[in-house]
Amino acid sequence: MIWTMYQTVLWLHIVIAILWVGGVMFVGWAVYPASNKLDRAQQRTFLTALMKHTHWLFIIEGIGVIFTGILLGTVLGPIDQWSDLYTTMYGRKFIAAFFLAVFVLLWGSLIGFRKTMNVLEDNTIWNLAKKDMCTPLNRAFRFTALVAGVEVIGFLGIIALMLQI
Incomplete structure (x- = not known):
């Protein structure tokens, strides 16, 4: 029974993570560049509508990934007591992934957005x-891409940690 529950929560964790990471990257690397084909007012x-809709x-x-990750590591996983977080390799990676995921979620939802x-x-x-003076807008979007890049680097860090566990 516990194994079936673990597999179900793991499946859910992976699917939600794909939606979160894939969604953020798809908006940044596919939808935004495609929007450059629109005239400025349409773009x-x-x-604006896209950001307001996808933000939530x-x-x-992100909350779903973090919550299911906590379940996988604690209730359904090897972390039974607080000391496991700092005395085991799994616990240290678990806590690092947790804080990195929270940071990425907060960065994306507060700073990037x-x-x-x-x-x-x-x-x-x-x-x-x-008026065809696009340099300030282009600079602003390049800086925004750099800010959003922190999220992508965080995602890569989380994935690296997960592959080591």
Whole structure:
């Protein structure tokens, strides 16, 4: 019974992680570049709606990954007591993955999202872009991509930790 529950929660953990990581990367590496084919007004409207819609989905997915990860390591896994977190290799990797996942979730939902929305709400750079002065908008989006890149690096770190456990 416990093995079946473990397998079910593991499956759920992996599926939600694919949705979270894949969703964030798909928006950044596929949807945003494709939105450059739209005129500036359409692009701004589309990206604003996209960010507002996906923001909550990504938060829920991140919480789901963290919650199922906690279940897999504790209730259904080898961590039975607090000391296991710092006296075992599994516990140390588990706690590192936990804090990294929380950091990535907070970074994406608080820093990355706000930075993107600030660019989308900045009338000055969008008005300049309408007049074919796109440098400020392009710079703002490049900086936003760097900020969002922290999330991707965090995802890679979590995956590296998970592959070692």
